[in-house]
Amino acid sequence: MKVLITGGAGFVGTNLALDLLESDYDVKIIDDLSTGLKENIPVGAEFINQSITDINQIKEVIKDCEVVVHLGARGSVPRSIKNPIATHDVNSTGTLNVLEAARQNGSHYIFSSSSSVYGSNKTLPKNEEMILRPMTPYAASKLSGEALSLAYAKSYDLPVSVFRFFNIFGPWQRPDHEYAAVLPKWINKCLQGEEIEIFGDGEQTRDFTYVGTVVKIISSCISNKVLHPEPVNLAYGNNISLNQVITILKKSFPNLEVRYSQTRSGDILHSKNDPKLINSLYSEISVKNFEDSLLETIEWFKSKKK
DSSP: OEEEEETTTSHHHHHHHHHHHHTTOEEEEEEOOSSSOGGGSOTTOEEEEOOTTOHHHHHHHHTTOSEEEEOOOOOOHHHHHHOHHHHHIIIIIHHHHHHHHHHHHTOEEEEEEEGGGGTTOOOSSBOTTSOOOOOSHHHHHHHHHHHHHHHHHHHHOOOEEEEEEOEEEOTTOOOSSTTOOHHHHHHHHHHTTOOEEEESSSOOEEOEEEHHHHHHHHHHHHHHTOOOSSOEEEOOOOOEEHHHHHHHHHHHOTTOOEEEEOOOTTOOOBOOBOTHHHHHHOTTOOOOOHHHHHHHHHHHHHHTOO
């Protein structure tokens, strides 16, 4: 079976490609390398350096692929606020391009959405039945992608699976660009002996999800062709505060220094999912606890320090 991963030179895509290759899938990757890295492309994967905004290229690339995992996106809430048009072009129109190509090819289509679609809905824990209130162009573009994906499933009987990612972390995640996520950024600072800055009191919480778990879910979705008529939250109800993260980091970096700064406006204080649906659909998946996952990630970063 041949699987296409859009955005496959990125963090989740790299981990997924490695796993699929080990399971003897043929893997094809398309990525414009705007945030992904060419050196992350695993040996054995076919690579096309192209954007998903090119509909003709996408149609050609998907032709022989039974499965399309659509991870390609213009990420980051702040970046979407600075340039909403570019975010829309990739995340909404680009997703439509991938969907249309998948429809013409009859591919099983898997879409990665985001917990940001909940936006101003502060009810916890989150579940798939809640009202969605996007607050940023990025969140709105992801909700657009969800709606398009489900519309194609209904209109064209396309096999579709939609996942909402929460705070994913793990090996291959970049710490070195302006919009890097908090965990790789902090681990990198620890390795450099630099101070960590926390905005607020550190009691804000996140439902951190290890990338290894995400890969297990997507791989199971591919091999078992798990379909569901609505989006599925891919998170397991972790309620980890930033201060708890610091405590774990200090086990590996005992001299770590932390500075607390003023809370940033617009930051979400708490995020947590109700994992009832994901557990029912993927009951065979075992989930590694957060501390072990974070320590494993730290060791990976140490091995790649250069």
